[in-house]
Amino acid sequence: MKDFFSSFIEQPFDGLKSWLFFSPMLYSAFYFLAFFFEDFSGEKTALILAAYALYLFLYTAIYLDHKRALIYIAGIILLCIGISSILFSSYALLWSSSYFCGYLYKRKAAIALLAVNIVSAVVASQILSHGNVLFFLLSSILPLVSTWFFGSVGQYFKLDNIIKKQKDQQIESLAQIAERERIARDMHDLLGHSLTCIALKSELAAKLLNTDNIEKAKTEIEEVSELSRTALQEVREAIGNYKKRSFNEQIKSLVAKLHSADIQVSTDLANLKLNAETETALTLVATEAVTNILRHSRADKVHISLIDKYNKLVFTISDNGQIKKLVEGNGIQGMRERIEKLGGKIQFQIKNGMTTEISLDESIAC
Incomplete structure (x- = not known):
């Protein structure tokens, strides 16, 4: 089930370190708007605050476990509907859930979840025990669509940055491959001739020894030794040049x-x-x-x-x-x-x- 939910996710958050963690939370300040227009009993106030604490838990859970984000988003939606019977400004919770739907999910799934949020706002408006239903809908749906769009834009820029990083890594990888190929070519050009000469002269020296031509065999072996020292010096110089390029x-x-x-x-x-x-x-x-x-x-x-x-x-x-x-x-x-x-x-x-x-x-x- 967890893999099923995560299959719809386009881009997860960076956890609590992401600055995006705090931006949607600001919308939830409107949750307390009703306190400026009416007085609540102690029991209702406790219930409203408990609901907000539960919202914060679900909100944080989305960042920490994005693979189950759909479950937590559903929890926020149900919480909004449930508390709307006593708090007309509960619609502010839907703004955050709408943002998550736009940011986290692939386009088709995000649009479907936006529709779910809109339907949830309509349902919550019908549960209101008091308050203007039209005001509730306008105050919830218009910002809800805006925050969804904001989340979608955030997803676009996040994916764009990931693509850029991948491209940079690819460029770096290609540069490293090109550098290795250059070194391989240099080593081949540098050692190919010397090793060929060493092999030929070694074979010639062996044949001369078989014919008891000791002096000529000795000359060939001395030349092999000289070629080996020259090749070693060339390799050392080449390595030195690699370490210090102009x-x-x-x-x-x-x-x-x-x-x-x-x-x-x-x-x-x-x-x-x-x-x-x-x-x-x-x-x-x-x-x-x-x-x-x-x-x-x-x-x-x-x-x-x-x-x-x-x-x-x-x-x-x-x-x-x-x-x-x-x-x-x-x-x-x-x-x-x-x-x-x-x-x-x-x-x-x-x-x-x-x-x-x-x-x-x-x-x-x-």
Whole structure:
């Protein structure tokens, strides 16, 4: 039964850590609206408060156990209908249940559950012992539909973020595969010839030993030894190059990631010899900028440039994305701190996309 209910769920919550946990709860404040218009006996007040406590339990249960959310939503609906006989503002509980239906469930199931909430509001209005039925319906159904829509929009953005994360992971995976293939090709090109020569010379030395041609066999074995040392040195150099790739090589790797996301990239990189500290800082900044482009910008064109301008090194990354406002999170702050530590300046401009521009004194950067 639990699996049956969960099969209709489109997107669960992130548990109590999600900010969405609190937003629908605000609607329930209208539950106490009736207290401003009439006085309740002590027994009725206790019953109303007990019903609200039960609502909070069901509300929290939806977040903690979303697979059984339909049961808890049904509980909220029944609670609303039951308490409406003494509290005309009980309709506020339906707003939360409607939000959950819009956020949690697939479109067809969500629409069906919206209809159930509307029918429940109608039923609750007929149980009212006093109060205006039309006012009850208008006060419950219109906000009910609005909160359902709000929940549906929340689900859309949640799914969109998940798709973006999956795409980022896929891009990262493709980049890793490409890097492994490059290393494999390099190792093949590097060792293929040397190992072939070693094998041939070893076979030749064995044949020469069989014919008692000791001197020639010794010469071949010495050459095998020399080839082995040369191959070992080449492998060590190759590994050292992998550990320390140049700035331009790092940029090429980032460009490959952008290409994997179907983003056109143009580059204008001057052949400048940067010091190690500058290379590291610019590489980290470029990596953060490209990550932000992939995750947030929805750009399809990117330009990366590194130029020497009036004794200043200017590094620029620009895109044609849809960023309207810059929010300086940890990533942006980290970029700023790295560049300012080198005595440089970093600027962000939002116009027809986003441009990140870094300027450093040539005497510091090179």
